[in-house]
Amino acid sequence: MLNNLRLPDFTIPAPLTRLGNRLPQLPPTLALVTTLNLALGRLIPREPLEMLIGKRFTIRVLDAGMTLRFSYGERGFRPLFDASKPDLTISARTRDFIALLAREEDPDTLFFDRRLLMEGDTDLGLLVKNTLDGIDLPRFDPARLTPQELLHRLRARLATPHNA
Amino acid sequence: MSALLELVCPAGGLPALKTAVDHGANCVYTGFRDATNARNFTGLNFDDASIKQGIEYAHQRGVKVLVALNTFPLTDNWLQWTAAVDKAAAFGVDAVILADPGLMEYAKRNHPKLRLHLSVQGSATNYEAINFYHQHFGIQRAVLPRVLSMAQVEHVVKNTPVEIEVFGFGGLCVMVEGRCALSAYTTGTSPNCQGACSPGKAVRYEETPAGMETRLNGILIDRFGQGERAGYPTLCKGRFEVDDETYYAIEEPASLNTLELLPELMRIGVSAIKIEGRQRSPAYVTQVTKVWRDAIDSCRRDPEHFKPTAAWMAELNKVSEGRSATLGAYNRPWK
Numbered sequence: 001m002l003n004n005l006r007l008p009d010f011t012i013p014a015p016l017t018r019l020g021n022r023l024p025q026l027p028p029t030l031a032l033v034t035t036l037n038l039a040l041g042r043l044i045p046r047e048p049l050e051m052l053i054g055k056r057f058t059i060r061v062l063d064a065g066m067t068l069r070f071s072y073g074e075r076g077f078r079p080l081f082d083a084s085k086p087d088l089t090i091s092a093r094t095r096d097f098i099a100l101l102a103r104e105e106d107p108d109t110l111f112f113d114r115r116l117l118m119e120g121d122t123d124l125g126l127l128v129k130n131t132l133d134g135i136d137l138p139r140f141d142p143a144r145l146t147p148q149e150l151l152h153r154l155r156a157r158l159a160t161p162h163n164a
Numbered sequence: 165m166s167a168l169l170e171l172v173c174p175a176g177g178l179p180a181l182k183t184a185v186d187h188g189a190n191c192v193y194t195g196f197r198d199a200t201n202a203r204n205f206t207g208l209n210f211d212d213a214s215i216k217q218g219i220e221y222a223h224q225r226g227v228k229v230l231v232a233l234n235t236f237p238l239t240d241n242w243l244q245w246t247a248a249v250d251k252a253a254a255f256g257v258d259a260v261i262l263a264d265p266g267l268m269e270y271a272k273r274n275h276p277k278l279r280l281h282l283s284v285q286g287s288a289t290n291y292e293a294i295n296f297y298h299q300h301f302g303i304q305r306a307v308l309p310r311v312l313s314m315a316q317v318e319h320v321v322k323n324t325p326v327e328i329e330v331f332g333f334g335g336l337c338v339m340v341e342g343r344c345a346l347s348a349y350t351t352g353t354s355p356n357c358q359g360a361c362s363p364g365k366a367v368r369y370e371e372t373p374a375g376m377e378t379r380l381n382g383i384l385i386d387r388f389g390q391g392e393r394a395g396y397p398t399l400c401k402g403r404f405e406v407d408d409e410t411y412y413a414i415e416e417p418a419s420l421n422t423l424e425l426l427p428e429l430m431r432i433g434v435s436a437i438k439i440e441g442r443q444r445s446p447a448y449v450t451q452v453t454k455v456w457r458d459a460i461d462s463c464r465r466d467p468e469h470f471k472p473t474a475a476w477m478a479e480l481n482k483v484s485e486g487r488s489a490t491l492g493a494y495n496r497p498w499k
Contacts, residue, residue: 048207051206091371103179103445103446103447103450104447105447106444106445106447106448106451106483107445108396108443108444108445108448108483108485109447109448109482109483111394112393112394112395112484112485112486113393113394114376114388114391114392114393114394117369117371117376118369119368119369119370119371120368121364121365122364122365122367122368122369123206123363123364123365123367124364125364126205126206126207126208126364127206127207127364128207129207129445130176130177130205130206130207130208131207133176133177133179133180133445133446134176134177134178134179134207134208134214135179136178136179136182136214136217137179
């Protein structure tokens, strides 16, 4: 059942967007780069990303008032503290970023619909998009995120000697 | 009526291939990660490991894998293209989709058992041309350019032993396939030889107070107002000032959708329907494959009463480029 659920269309209300704009951007940026670094070399292959080395990125989550700035280098992703011009900026609403990650929406569809904007070096954007699209993941399944399922997986993981 | 109308779906990577197989494609067409195919975009396509996995996955489930080698080699890079043919044959693909006659001759000589399809890039629009490729190189299927009316498609089918594949859904362009020089004129890169129309390195999008601007190699080709649907950054779909008027001077972005023509395509004996979009994501492949599988099955059960459902049309319109879906040249009353 849960497998067939489609992400509803939602926009974070404007007052919260204004609040988000005033909050420090470092905690969400740290959360993002930590997640990316954990995935690097495991889920996300390093080799195709060589073109990204030394590049600066900005992700704007429009309705959450978030602007996340980070760069990519030999040692992975790290947050950026200055607001100088990024090489690539990707902007969309929270809902659409989630839908992209869940492979529920196609980025070109969102682009045609003006819900996804990619400014700066388009080729870097294509590389990111196509690398993510090429990762062979099991389909995002919300059923795998229930507390029972998570506990079950944690137990299984602890019982395995190799946590690879 | 053709016994089996094959559904041919696009895959720019392994997840797209798997989802096409899982949702009912009969064939999945792919490309290697280089200029040997006409969707040579950064990060797209299959490396050796992923194409091998893809072929295994598809074959276990009775689905064919085709490899597009449909760009035109030049004398200084000829060996890269022949190596790609050798690789496709060695990996056990079900067919290669070729446009270049020299490459067809190479494939026929060196891999006599390899099935050859004539790419849309070969731009063969009449049965004489298709039969020529059949007689000389043994091509077994031809993909028709999107410029023929239904009556013309039927005329081709009736006069050739070659299986005919037509486009059923996806983006349209000026359709001078294999010979279009617009991208090369603006960016120096053509789909015909380098495999990319409007390569990412030449494209820039920018949100400005006047709207979102699309530039190709620095040239402003379109500006989209608030809420106006955008299209791919190709010269043919740009808006230009002509006699003090700014409009789509070459063509308006639109998508082909031939769902309602399915009974007719089956009746005239078309062998396969192709879905455009190897550059798109697995989400698109899932959505479009599902709809077309349902539609083909429904049409096969009862062609007399076949009518596309509103849900199918809504799903296809959602992923379409441009403001409109058209029947293209199929529905042209004139010849």
